[in-house]
Amino acid sequence: MARLINIDNGGTLTDIVVGTGTDFTFTKTLTTPVDLSQCLFDGMTKASVLLYGEANLADLLHSTRHIRYSSTQGTNALVERKGPLIGVITDDPTLEATLRGSETKAGLFDDLVGARISVVSPHGADDELASELVAEINRLTTAGAERLVVAASSLEREHLYKRTMLKNFPRHLLGSVPILFSREFASDTSRPRQIWSGILNSFLHPTVERFLYSAEHRLRAYKLKNPLLIYRNDGASSRVAKSVALKTYSSGPRGGLEGTRALAEAYGLASVLMIDVGGTTTDVGVVEDSTIAVDRRGSIQGVDISYEMSNVHSSGVGGSSIIAVHDGEITVGPESVGAAPGPACFGFGGTRATITDVNLLLGVLDPATYLNGEMALDADRSRAVITATIAEPLGISLDEALIRMESTYSDRLAASFAHLVDPARGTTLAAFGGGGPMNACSAARTAGVTQVLVPRLAAVFSAYGISFSDIAQSYETTITGFSPAAVAGAREQMLTDASRDMFQEGHDIADCDLAWSTLTEDDHEVQLLTATYRLPHPHLDGGTPSTHSKAVASGTRRVRASAGTIDTVEVYQLDDQVPGARAAGPAIVEGPFFTARVPQGWTLNVSTAGDLLLNDTASTTNPESGR
Structure with missing residues (x-):
C-alpha cells in the first residue's frame, strides 16, 4: 500500500514517521524557526535515506499517499505570547467587560488585545459609519494592531462593516492588516465564544500561515497529486485551504492522545494519563476506558472557543524550558530557548540553562549517543552556563545546583498532571516526547503513579498517533423553530457543502461516512453533520510475555x-532486549532517539511489542504487569 508520512513539528525538534500501516520508519531533525518548511524537507530527506540507503526525496514523495502535518508552533506562540497585536472593532460597549469575564480571561485579553478595542455607534447613516470606521481603524493600527477582529451586533451589521471597509480603504491596506469577521468565522450560539475564537485565530494565524504556504509551494516542485494535509485538534485531517489556524492548536497532543488510546486498548489499561514532553511544553491528557474526553466547545487557556477540542492541557515545562533563578528560587519556564539557540549543550550559542543541560551533567545523557548519535553535546558549555546562572547566584556548588534543578523540574512536571491521577483506577503514566522518559519516573513518584509506560516510538509518538486520523469535515446549523421542510432544506444544504468540500479534498461523498446528529445547546437546537473519508490505520500489539529473562546491559x-x-x-539498549527482559534500577535505558532514567526502587520490563514498562516497587506491591 502507499506510504503515509506523519510530521509533528515542535519548538525544538521535528518528528517524522513514514509508515504503510504495518511497518514504520522514523527520524527527528532540528526545527528551523526561520523557515519551518526547511525542517519538514530535512526530515523527509533523512527518512528517505533510511528507506533507500541514500537521499531520494522524490521517490519517497511519489510513493506517498498523503503527508499529514501537525505543529506545536501555535501552542508555543500562545504560551510564550509571541504573536501579532490584535485590535477589536465592535458596536457593543459591554463587550470588553464580557470578554474579561474572569481573571484568566482578563489576563489573556490584556496580552492579546489590551487597549486596542474600538466601540463604534450601532446606528447612523452610511457616511457617518464610514467616517467613524476609518478613524477607528487608523487609531487601532497606529496603536500597533497588526490584525483586526470585527465583532458587530448582527451578521447584517458585520456585512455592512465589510462593504464600508472595502469601499473606503485601499485593498493593499486591508491586505496588510487582515480583518476577521467573527460571525462568518465560526458557527456558534454564544457570542463570547465566537469572538474569542476570532481573536485567538487571528493571533495564531501568522505562525501557521507562513509555514503552510511555503511548504505547499515547495511540494509543487515535485508535482505531487495529493495535497499536504493538516492534522487538527479534533483528531481529523484536511487540506490547508479547508482548515483554520485555531484548529491546529494542540493538534500534536491530540495525535499523542490517539496513540495513547491505542496503547490503552493494546495493554488493557482502564486509565492512562499521557505526558508528551516536548522542547517548550508538556502536554497532558487522559484516556479512560479507551475514550478520549472531548469538549464540543473547547477551551484554550481558560477561554471557551467555538470548536471541538480534546481535553489536553499544556504547561510551559519542556526539554528546552529555561531554568533560572528568581528571587532566590529556581524556576522552570514558561520561556524556552527553542531550537535556536537551543540548550547550551547544543553548541549553538545558548546562554540559558535547561533540563537537557542538567541531565547531561548528571550523567543521564551520553553526549555520544544523544539523538542516536546525530548531535554531539558539549558538557563544558552546560557547566559554564549552569555555574553562571544558577550555582553562583545561589552561592552553591555546581553539584548541588544540578540536584536542585532536577528536583524543581521533576516537581514542576509532576504538578502538570498530578491532579488527573486516579489512584482508585491505578492510573498508568504514558511518557513520550523527546524529554518524557528522562524524568517521568521521578515525577510519577511525586504524583503517586506507580507504573510508567514508555512506548518504543516514544520520541516520535505524537507523530505516530496521527496515523489514526482520517480526512473529515464537520458542519452545523441552528434549526431552532424550523419547520420540518426547513430542517430538510438545511440538511440538504449541509450535504451539498459536504459534497463540495470532500470533492475538493479529493474524495467523492459516496465514498465517505456521514454522521448526522442533533443536540440542544444554549436553548438552541443544532443540526450536526460530519463527513469522513477513512484512511488505513496501524495496529498496536500489547501485553507482556509469561516468561522473563535478565535484560542484557551494553x-x-x-x-x-x-x-x-x-x-x-547499568545501561540497556531497548532494541537489543528480547520481550520479557527485566532489570532493576538504578539504570539507564536508551531507545530510538530517547533516554529513560530508571531510579532506585523501580524495575523495567520489556513488553511483547518492545515497549518499556516501568514499575515503582518501592512504593507499591502491585505486580509488574500491563494491568
Whole structure:
C-alpha cells in the first residue's frame, strides 16, 4: 500500500514517521524557526535515506499517499505570547467587560488585545459609519494592531462593516492588516465564544500561515497529486485551504492522545494519563476506558472557543524550558530557548540553562549517543552556563545546583498532571516526547503513579498517533423553530457543502461516512453533520510475555544521585532486549532517539511489542504487569 508520512513539528525538534500501516520508519531533525518548511524537507530527506540507503526525496514523495502535518508552533506562540497585536472593532460597549469575564480571561485579553478595542455607534447613516470606521481603524493600527477582529451586533451589521471597509480603504491596506469577521468565522450560539475564537485565530494565524504556504509551494516542485494535509485538534485531517489556524492548536497532543488510546486498548489499561514532553511544553491528557474526553466547545487557556477540542492541557515545562533563578528560587519556564539557540549543550550559542543541560551533567545523557548519535553535546558549555546562572547566584556548588534543578523540574512536571491521577483506577503514566522518559519516573513518584509506560516510538509518538486520523469535515446549523421542510432544506444544504468540500479534498461523498446528529445547546437546537473519508490505520500489539529473562546491559554509566553521590548504573539498549527482559534500577535505558532514567526502587520490563514498562516497587506491591 502507499506510504503515509506523519510530521509533528515542535519548538525544538521535528518528528517524522513514514509508515504503510504495518511497518514504520522514523527520524527527528532540528526545527528551523526561520523557515519551518526547511525542517519538514530535512526530515523527509533523512527518512528517505533510511528507506533507500541514500537521499531520494522524490521517490519517497511519489510513493506517498498523503503527508499529514501537525505543529506545536501555535501552542508555543500562545504560551510564550509571541504573536501579532490584535485590535477589536465592535458596536457593543459591554463587550470588553464580557470578554474579561474572569481573571484568566482578563489576563489573556490584556496580552492579546489590551487597549486596542474600538466601540463604534450601532446606528447612523452610511457616511457617518464610514467616517467613524476609518478613524477607528487608523487609531487601532497606529496603536500597533497588526490584525483586526470585527465583532458587530448582527451578521447584517458585520456585512455592512465589510462593504464600508472595502469601499473606503485601499485593498493593499486591508491586505496588510487582515480583518476577521467573527460571525462568518465560526458557527456558534454564544457570542463570547465566537469572538474569542476570532481573536485567538487571528493571533495564531501568522505562525501557521507562513509555514503552510511555503511548504505547499515547495511540494509543487515535485508535482505531487495529493495535497499536504493538516492534522487538527479534533483528531481529523484536511487540506490547508479547508482548515483554520485555531484548529491546529494542540493538534500534536491530540495525535499523542490517539496513540495513547491505542496503547490503552493494546495493554488493557482502564486509565492512562499521557505526558508528551516536548522542547517548550508538556502536554497532558487522559484516556479512560479507551475514550478520549472531548469538549464540543473547547477551551484554550481558560477561554471557551467555538470548536471541538480534546481535553489536553499544556504547561510551559519542556526539554528546552529555561531554568533560572528568581528571587532566590529556581524556576522552570514558561520561556524556552527553542531550537535556536537551543540548550547550551547544543553548541549553538545558548546562554540559558535547561533540563537537557542538567541531565547531561548528571550523567543521564551520553553526549555520544544523544539523538542516536546525530548531535554531539558539549558538557563544558552546560557547566559554564549552569555555574553562571544558577550555582553562583545561589552561592552553591555546581553539584548541588544540578540536584536542585532536577528536583524543581521533576516537581514542576509532576504538578502538570498530578491532579488527573486516579489512584482508585491505578492510573498508568504514558511518557513520550523527546524529554518524557528522562524524568517521568521521578515525577510519577511525586504524583503517586506507580507504573510508567514508555512506548518504543516514544520520541516520535505524537507523530505516530496521527496515523489514526482520517480526512473529515464537520458542519452545523441552528434549526431552532424550523419547520420540518426547513430542517430538510438545511440538511440538504449541509450535504451539498459536504459534497463540495470532500470533492475538493479529493474524495467523492459516496465514498465517505456521514454522521448526522442533533443536540440542544444554549436553548438552541443544532443540526450536526460530519463527513469522513477513512484512511488505513496501524495496529498496536500489547501485553507482556509469561516468561522473563535478565535484560542484557551494553555498558555502565556514572550518574549523580545526590550532591555527594555518584552511582555506577547499568545501561540497556531497548532494541537489543528480547520481550520479557527485566532489570532493576538504578539504570539507564536508551531507545530510538530517547533516554529513560530508571531510579532506585523501580524495575523495567520489556513488553511483547518492545515497549518499556516501568514499575515503582518501592512504593507499591502491585505486580509488574500491563494491568
